[in-house]
Amino acid sequence: MIEITNLKKIYSMGKIEVHALRGIDIAIRRGEFVALMGPSGSGKSTLLNMIGLLDTPTSGGMVVDGIEVSSLDENSRADFRLKKMGFVFQFFSLLMELNSLENVALPMIMDKRKYDRADSLLELVGIGDRAAHYPSELSGGQQQRVAIARALANEPVILLADEPTANLDTESSNQIVELFRELNKKGQTIVMVTHELELGEKADRIIRIKDGKVV
Amino acid sequence: MNAWLFLAIKDMSKRRRETLMVILAITIGVVGPLFTTALNNGMQDAFVGNTVNVYTGHLQIQPNTGDSEISKSESVLSKVTGIKGIVGAAPRMTGGVDIESRTEKMGIAIFGVKPSLEEKASTLSKTLERGEFLDDKDKYELLVGTSFAEVMKIDVGDRVLLTYQDGKPVEFRVKGIISTGTFELDRYAIIATFDTVKELIEKKEATNIVIRLEKPEESANYKLILQKETTLPNVKTWQELSAGMAGMIETFGVISMMTSGVSVFVAAIAISLIIYTTVRNKIRQIGVLKAIGARGEMILRIYLAEALFIGIIGTSLGTIIGLFLVHGMQQNPLIMTPEYGMKLIIMPRISVNSIMAADLSILLTCIIGGIYPAIIAARTNIIKAIWSG
Numbered sequence: 001m002i003e004i005t006n007l008k009k010i011y012s013m014g015k016i017e018v019h020a021l022r023g024i025d026i027a028i029r030r031g032e033f034v035a036l037m038g039p040s041g042s043g044k045s046t047l048l049n050m051i052g053l054l055d056t057p058t059s060g061g062m063v064v065d066g067i068e069v070s071s072l073d074e075n076s077r078a079d080f081r082l083k084k085m086g087f088v089f090q091f092f093s094l095l096m097e098l099n100s101l102e103n104v105a106l107p108m109i110m111d112k113r114k115y116d117r118a119d120s121l122l123e124l125v126g127i128g129d130r131a132a133h134y135p136s137e138l139s140g141g142q143q144q145r146v147a148i149a150r151a152l153a154n155e156p157v158i159l160l161a162d163e164p165t166a167n168l169d170t171e172s173s174n175q176i177v178e179l180f181r182e183l184n185k186k187g188q189t190i191v192m193v194t195h196e197l198e199l200g201e202k203a204d205r206i207i208r209i210k211d212g213k214v215v
Numbered sequence: 216m217n218a219w220l221f222l223a224i225k226d227m228s229k230r231r232r233e234t235l236m237v238i239l240a241i242t243i244g245v246v247g248p249l250f251t252t253a254l255n256n257g258m259q260d261a262f263v264g265n266t267v268n269v270y271t272g273h274l275q276i277q278p279n280t281g282d283s284e285i286s287k288s289e290s291v292l293s294k295v296t297g298i299k300g301i302v303g304a305a306p307r308m309t310g311g312v313d314i315e316s317r318t319e320k321m322g323i324a325i326f327g328v329k330p331s332l333e334e335k336a337s338t339l340s341k342t343l344e345r346g347e348f349l350d351d352k353d354k355y356e357l358l359v360g361t362s363f364a365e366v367m368k369i370d371v372g373d374r375v376l377l378t379y380q381d382g383k384p385v386e387f388r389v390k391g392i393i394s395t396g397t398f399e400l401d402r403y404a405i406i407a408t409f410d411t412v413k414e415l416i417e418k419k420e421a422t423n424i425v426i427r428l429e430k431p432e433e434s435a436n437y438k439l440i441l442q443k444e445t446t447l448p449n450v451k452t453w454q455e456l457s458a459g460m461a462g463m464i465e466t467f468g469v470i471s472m473m474t475s476g477v478s479v480f481v482a483a484i485a486i487s488l489i490i491y492t493t494v495r496n497k498i499r500q501i502g503v504l505k506a507i508g509a510r511g512e513m514i515l516r517i518y519l520a521e522a523l524f525i526g527i528i529g530t531s532l533g534t535i536i537g538l539f540l541v542h543g544m545q546q547n548p549l550i551m552t553p554e555y556g557m558k559l560i561i562m563p564r565i566s567v568n569s570i571m572a573a574d575l576s577i578l579l580t581c582i583i584g585g586i587y588p589a590i591i592a593a594r595t596n597i598i599k600a601i602w603s604g
Contacts, residue, residue, distance in 0.1 A: 054506055054597045075510050082508020089601065093503040095222075097229035107507055110218040150507070 001189055002028040002051060002158065007060035009046055009212075020046040022212035023060070028191060030157075033184040035203035036193045043212040044193045045162055051191060052085055052160045053077045065157045082111055086151030090163035092143040094135040100146045101131040107153040121149040125179060141172030148179060152188075159183065161192040165199060177202050218509070219516035227521055230493065237482075237489050238529045241577060244482035245533020246540065248475035248573045253541045253563035255468040257549075261559045262464060263457045265396035268338040271456040272305075272425030273434050274441060277449040284420035291445050292424055298440060300429045303335025306421030308412045314405065315376040315384070316367045323363070324404040325377070327412025336427045339395070339406075346371035346391035353408050356390040360401030362554040364392050379416050394558050401557045479577055483584035486525060490518050491588035501592050502600025515593035522585020526578045534574055541565055 009021040020043050028034050036044040049055040050062065053069055062070045065084055072080060081087075094103045104122060105115035122128045125145040127138075135143055144164060151159055161180070165173035177199050184190050184204075192203060200206050208215050227234045267273065276295070278285050285291055288306050295304045308327035313320065330349040333339045340348050344361055357375070364370060369389055376384040387407065395401055413419070428437055434452035441450045454461065494501065501514060541563045549561040 049598060052506070054601075078505065078508050078510045081506065085508075087503075087506050089503070089506075091499075093499070093506075093601075095225075095500055095503070097222075097225040102225070106218065106222075109216070109221055110508055110513070154508075 001030040001032070001065060002026070002191075003061075003063040004051070005061040007047070007050060007062060008058045009043075009050065009055070010058045019212055021050070021057070021060075024209075024212075024214055026207055026214060028189065030189055031184070031187050033180065033190045033202075033204045034192070035200035035206045036191065036209060037195060037197070037200045037206050038209035039195070042209045044209045046212075047209060048160055048162050048191065048193045051158070052087060053081055082107060083154055084157045086154070086156035086159040088144065088147050088151050088159070088161040088164045090166045092135065092140060092167070093147055094143055094150070096135050099132050099134050100127065100138070100149075103135070103146055104149045104153055107150060111154055113154070115153075118149075118153070121152055122146070124152070125149045126175075139172070140168050141175060144168060144172070144176055145179070148176070148183075152183070157189060159188055159190045161190065163193055163195070165194070165196070173199065217516075219513045220520060222504075223517045223520040223524065226493070226497075226517065227524065233489050233493075234525060237485050237525050238532065240485040241482040241526060241529025241581065242533040242536060244475075244478040245530050245573060245577050246537045247478040248472065248577075249534065249537030249565060249570065250540055250563070251471040251475055252468070252569050252573070253537075253544075253565040254561065255464065255471055256565060257544075257561045257563040258467070259461070259464045260564060261396060261551075261561050263453075263461050265559070266399070266457050266460065267431070267453040269342060269395040270337075270397050270399050270425075271451075271453050272337060273428040273431045273453045274426040274437055275451045275453075275456060276424040276426070276441065276445065276447055277451060278422065279447065279449060284418060284422055285424065285447070286420060288421035288424065291447065292421075294444050295424065295426060295441065298437075298444065300433070300437065302427040302429050303332065303337075304424055304426045305329055305332035305336035306409060306424050308409055308416070308418055308420075309422045310379065310412065310416035310418065312415065313378040314367065315378070316369045316373065319367045321367075325412055325416070326400075326404050326406045327409040328406055329409045336425050339393070339400075342393045342395045342400075344392045344394040346389070348391055349406070349408055351408065353390065354411050355385065355387045356407065356411075357387045358391045358393050358406040359389050360404070360557070361392055361394045362398075362402040362557040363405065364389070366402070377415065382415075385415060396557065396559050398554065398557070402554050475573075479580050482529070482577065483580040485584075486522055486581050487584035487588060490522060490585050491591070493521075494518065494588045494592045498595060498600045501595050502597050505595065505597045506601060511593040514595070515589045518589035518592050519582065519585050522581050522589070523578075526581025526585075529581070530574045530577050533577070534570060538565075538570075 004024055004026045007021055007024040011018040011020055024047060036047060038044045050057050057070055100122060101118050105118040108115040122131050125148050127142050127145050130138060130142060165176050180190055181202060194200050276285060292304055292306055295301060310325055311322060312325050314323050329351060331351050349356060349358055369375060371389055371392060373389045375387055377387055378384045428434060438450045438452050442448060544563045551559040551561060
């Protein structure tokens with residue numbers, strides 16, 4: 001599903017070069033639930049951004065769902081994200097002017113698909129009764145559930161989550177991770193960045209990153 | 216519905232107050248140029264139009280350089296009258312006399328006209344304010360402008376004495392008071408019949424012939440025709456005769472257009488600022504949108520669509536309000552009295568072309584105003600955007 005070979009990312013900050021990733025080699029199988037863990041600044045979020053095609057590597061190869069993605073142009077990357085990726089961010093990343101249903105339907109509208117699945121996705125994440133509510137009318141946990149439903153909208157091959165429970169209380173965090181487990185049981189490949197061991201242990205496998213390398 | 220259109224509509228409806236404020240700014244930006252253009256046209260019609268209609272004519276044949284009269288003016292007149300496209304032609308005779316009423320005495324220009332020919336050659340006969348217009352057979356009867364009547368403290372039926380140079384004073388009766396809306400005839404001249412003036416100032420021929428055309432815009436062509444037919448070189452078009460006044464009004468028009476330009480510029484800044492502020496405030500959302508698969512061009516379209524939508528609504532509203540104001544003022548025209556008793560009726564007028572030019576320039580300004588912030592939004596770096604705010 002995901003094959004990464006000798007992936008490097010160097011950020012230039014003036015004359016200083018920061019080596020965020022120093023040659024990562026990992027493989028993630030279809031249907032796997034993987035947690036990327038490591039201390040702050042270890043490069044785990046950078047790696048997730050590379051896998052999600054949000055950022056471009058300095059060098060190295062990356063094959064996602066059989067496609068060499070590191071050489072795709074900007075529009076192809078956007079299309080790839082729309083059709084094959086689902087994102088859940090640490091912060092509540094909903095569009096404030098759209099209600100829950102519209103937020104979930106948005107990727108389908110962007111992909112010119114019918115969006116009648118949006119209702120059932122909200123049901124799936126357990127907030128079917130909040131379809132007409134705007135983000136400002138939802139709790140943090142509910143917003144994150146809407147974000148997960150949105151991430152699933154276009155039936156992504158990979159669900160990427162960057163610290164999805166960082167801004168949630170313990171109960172909401174457990175519910176979100178439990179939701180990830182249920183989705184994974186149904187075959188959804190999930191890559192989740194977390195620094196909480198308790199959450200990471202709920203994944204099938206933990207990949208530990210330190211100083212830009214897999215340890 | 217396209218995603219960009221869906222998001223543009225949602226975004227604007229969420230920011231209803233700001234959107235309405237910008238629409239209002241653009242509306243004012245449209246009303247300004249429309250109304251000032253209409254008013255300027257109205258002033259041009261009033262000043263130039265009145266002068267051309269009663270005083271200069273669409274074309275005027277003047278004496279050869281160095282002469283004070285048109286030789287064989289009767290023959291010239293008959294040649295002119297036969298030309299197709301000429302509605303009417305009338306000879307006039309001009310001179311200077313002293314006028315004395317019971318209380319006032321001063322020098323004044325006198326015009327001799329042939330009333331029956333003036334009917335077709337000018338609108339002089341329609342400018343009668345009170346009393347009666349002249350008749351071809353009238354002798355020692357006068358038409359006096361409203362303003363001059365005030366100065367001389369005379370009215371219909373009063374008698375005045377006219378003296379030409381060292382001649383004997385001749386008594387005239389004021390037959391009518393006219394209001395032409397021109398300084399020349401309302402304040403600085405009196406009018407009598409052609410033959411009376413001929414006798415009074417001892418001239419033989421007309422001093423000019425005023426001509427009215429079916430199509431005033433073809434005056435330059437008719438000038439050439441008349442020069443050829445009459446062999447008289449001094450044929451002047453109404454544009455040449457009213458160049459000074461037209462130039463002044465044109466200058467006023469340019470100044471008012473420049474003022475309007477400022478309001479258009481303000482509208483563009485307003486639209487640019489609101490979209491720029493939106494982009495800055497929504498930078499994280501733009502990052503999220505790109506992260507979930509929005510292409511840069513889609514983001515560009517969202518904010519350009521907003522600028523265009525705001526522009527179209529503002530322009531339409533501005534056009535409707537502008538036309539409403541113009542229509543309202545047409546019903547209740549502005550009446551100016553630059554001289555005692557002189558009346559200038561300012562009736563605003565605007566052409567479809569002017570409306571389209573104003574609307575298109577404002578719309579274009581809105582699009583230009585929206586482009587910069589829209590490009591910023593489209594080029595937003597996803598990672599930086601997501602982690603901002």
